[in-house]
Amino acid sequence: MQLVKHILKLAIPSIATFSSMTFTGLLVLMIVGKLGAAAIAVVGIVNIIMYNLWALFSGVQGAINYLVAQNYGQDDMRQGNQRMQIALLITAVQGIVLIAGSFFLPYGILWAMGSNESILDLGTPYLQVRMLALAFGMFNTVYFAFMRAVGDTKTPMTLSLINSGLVVILTYVLAYGEFGFPELGLQGAAWSMVIAEAATMLLCLLVHYRYMHEKYQTREWVPIERPQIRLVSFESMKLGIMEVSNSMGMLVFTACITHLGTTAIAANEIALNVLSFGFMPSNGFGAAATIGVGQEIGKGNRVEARRFGIVTVYLGLIFMALISIVFFLFALPLAKMYTTEEAVYTTAVSLIQLTAFVQLCTGANIIFGGGLRGIGDTTFLSRTAFATNWLFFIPCAVILTQVFDFGQTGAWTALCMSITLTAAINSLRYLKLDWSKLSVVTGKANAAPAAMHM
Secondary structure (H helix, E strand, O other): OHHHHHHHHHHHHHHHHHHHHHHHHHHHHHHHHOOOHHHHHHHHHHHHHHHHHHHHHOHHHHHHHHHHHHHHHHOOHHHHHHHHHHHHHHHHHHHHHHHHHOOOOHHHHHHHOOOOHHHHHHHHHHHHHHHHHHHHHHHHHHHHHHHHHOOOOHHHHHHHHHHHHHHHHHHHHHHHOHHHOOOOOHHHHHHHHHHHHHHHHHHHHHHHHHHOHHHHOOOOOOOOOHHHHHHHHHHHHHHHHHHHHHHHHHHHHHHHHHOOOHHHHHHHHHHHHHHHHHHHHHHHHHHHHHHHHHHHHHHOOHHHHHHHHHHHHHHHHHHHHHHHHHHHHOHHHHHHOOOOOHHHHHHHHHHHHHHHOOHHHHHHHHHHHHHHHHOOOHHHHHHHHHHHHHHHHHHHHHHHHHHOOOHHHHHHHHHHHHHHHHHHHHHHHHHHOOHHHOOOOOOOOOOOOHHHHO
16 A cells, blocks of 8 residues: 555656646647647648657757656665756757757648648747747756656656646737737747747756755766766667657648648547547556656665566556546547537547546556666667558558558557557567566676666
């Protein structure tokens, strides 16, 4: 029972954090939806692009999350701070690249996805501003990862709720010109994210360098060692490959639907937004698995680390079963929350009901994956993501939509099969590991990372 309480203490704030992000997306989409189907379509396409851009740079926060968790378990936060310093330097370089790319990439990206002229005209400036917001957001995710690594999941939750509130309020105010502000339409939604992410970054700086300094000496500069640079960079790269593989699968998935027209795109975005709510408990318990397993490995408690992950999966699947029932029974009301256009919400209903059947697989996939990250099994995770997306999901999506012409149903069938396959692979990996041979990831030349012992 003590373990269950500990898992819930880590997971519930993380669920709230991820849910606030998704709920924000829902509210923004509902606010923007009043601007018409074209606006919904632009938001949907750009969200997929932003997911891919985030995935490209996301490995840093994933690496720092499990590496610092192991340092915390070892009671070696000096090395944890050194790794954090390296992560922030890498993120700064990534931010510069992203801001530079925002000046000349947006139109080409949208054009390559097969967008029509109305989406190109409306989406290009919107994507440009969203890329600027992401530059701030990447720093926030790294700071959040450090906080979670030391067991503090409540502070990221609080900051995320503040961020979400700012985004929703500013989107409404700036999109429709309320309270004397200029009416910016869809651009108002984009600039609201820039302001919110920048404000959140300032709060992260305050928390990290002021309130966490007394306990973890976060303001102290730790001389950077080359082995640690290689470790953080290499682990970031592997986790980045994993996320890029997943995001590229979703990019091709979206491209397969884009040519079906604005109604299909809008329905797809609604279904994806609803599906993302199903991911939230899994993401929360997955984060708890990474933190708990990583900390126990740092302490040298291998048996307890394995048990932590399995109990976390059991708890997560209970949540996912409830969500599956809600999705299936209330698909129509959920779809109608986003739009009043009958053609759009009717199409979205069947897609939402289809996702209800894979929620348990989604939970097993993400939570077991979180446990594998906690032990540093990043090579396996990156290879699995690459194989399941490029050798299975993408070919299936293309074949079912382009060859057999099954439209959206074909694309979503491929997505559900991919989720099920990945869940089976991650589950078997976690349960079949020889946990007695696992060790902390040190980054030293004479010490192999945990994944190398398997």
